[in-house]
Amino acid sequence: MEIAKALTIAGSDSGGGAGIQADLKTFQELDVFGMSAITAITAQNTVGVQAVYPLTVNAVTEQIKSVAEDLNPNAVKTGMLFSSEIIDAIANEIKRYRWSRVVVDPVMIAKGGSSLLLEEAVASLKDELIPLAFCVTPNIPEAEKLVGFTISTLEERKQACEALYQLGAKNVVIKGGHSNEKEVTDLLFDGETFHLFSSPRTNTNHTHGTGCTFGAAITAELAKGKSIYEAVKKAKDFIGAAIEDSLGLGAGHGPTNHMAYRKRKVQVNDY
Numbered sequence: 001m002e003i004a005k006a007l008t009i010a011g012s013d014s015g016g017g018a019g020i021q022a023d024l025k026t027f028q029e030l031d032v033f034g035m036s037a038i039t040a041i042t043a044q045n046t047v048g049v050q051a052v053y054p055l056t057v058n059a060v061t062e063q064i065k066s067v068a069e070d071l072n073p074n075a076v077k078t079g080m081l082f083s084s085e086i087i088d089a090i091a092n093e094i095k096r097y098r099w100s101r102v103v104v105d106p107v108m109i110a111k112g113g114s115s116l117l118l119e120e121a122v123a124s125l126k127d128e129l130i131p132l133a134f135c136v137t138p139n140i141p142e143a144e145k146l147v148g149f150t151i152s153t154l155e156e157r158k159q160a161c162e163a164l165y166q167l168g169a170k171n172v173v174i175k176g177g178h179s180n181e182k183e184v185t186d187l188l189f190d191g192e193t194f195h196l197f198s199s200p201r202t203n204t205n206h207t208h209g210t211g212c213t214f215g216a217a218i219t220a221e222l223a224k225g226k227s228i229y230e231a232v233k234k235a236k237d238f239i240g241a242a243i244e245d246s247l248g249l250g251a252g253h254g255p256t257n258h259m260a261y262r263k264r265k266v267q268v269n270d271y
């Protein structure tokens, strides 16, 4: 059987912990062939984002075309998209190629506070891209921005899931990394049922790229034909291991360990 293939459309993180780099590492770790279309180049490390260079709309759509017309991904993920022109163009390409297994991670702000999406582009995310999403994966501040109300309780998080579902996303995952609870709980809504995925919160500063890595793991599993429930469950385990077995790199918000999940699996199989 041919290997599953996934395409990430996102920004490049020179520091290697988030963006395109996190996505490709995650695809590889989960036995999926990774491909990329870069939307913007960031000069970035664990301390912050030093510069952002968006590419032209043509540069983005030509990369997508090259991948689509030869390599035909089984699933597609979007990450940092920066502007409304880039978002609108990507939405058109998704429609052109009739991609249905599309994971939209509505990246807005990096851990250090730098903006990765222009304010005016939020409307394009809502109107053009989220309606095409098989799954949308905001963190709590991103979900608040998209739905226009504050999310403090589980009940409000459920309401936000429903509001994002109403925008057209077939599944919604609101991630819990930004809550201040002891447990980190991700909430999945598939249009009918809410599923909670909880784990103890790891006390660490090494959480750069957690959202990208989690979304990429969902995309990898969807590329293999897994259900959304199975994909989110695997992604939660994958990011949990990557956060726990931190590499301790950098002076700021360090990257996660993309190898941790595979190494644990190998260890278990050894016994």
Ligand SMILES: Nc1ncnc2c1ncn2[C@@H]1O[C@H](COP(=O)(O)OP(=O)(O)OP(=O)(O)O)[C@@H](O)[C@H]1O
Pocket (backbone or CB within 6 Å): 018, 109, 110, 111, 138, 139, 140, 175, 176, 177, 178, 184, 185, 186, 199, 200, 201, 202, 203, 204, 207, 208, 209, 210, 211, 212, 213, 214, 235, 236, 239, 240, 243
């Ligand atoms: N301290 C932690 N311990 C365990 N799991 C965590 C922790 N922080 C985040 N997670 C998990 O990591 C994933 C990403 O959650 P989070 O809400 O941090 O995303 P994010 O803000 O989009 O990340 P980023 O912007 O850094 O890419 C979720 O599955 C969440 O459960």
Ligand SMILES: Cc1ncc(CO)c(N)n1
Pocket (backbone or CB within 6 Å): 010, 011, 012, 013, 018, 019, 020, 042, 044, 079, 080, 107, 109, 110, 111, 116, 208, 209, 210, 211, 212
């Ligand atoms: C390129 C890029 N995408 C996403 C994030 C969010 O973690 C980041 N810091 N950098």
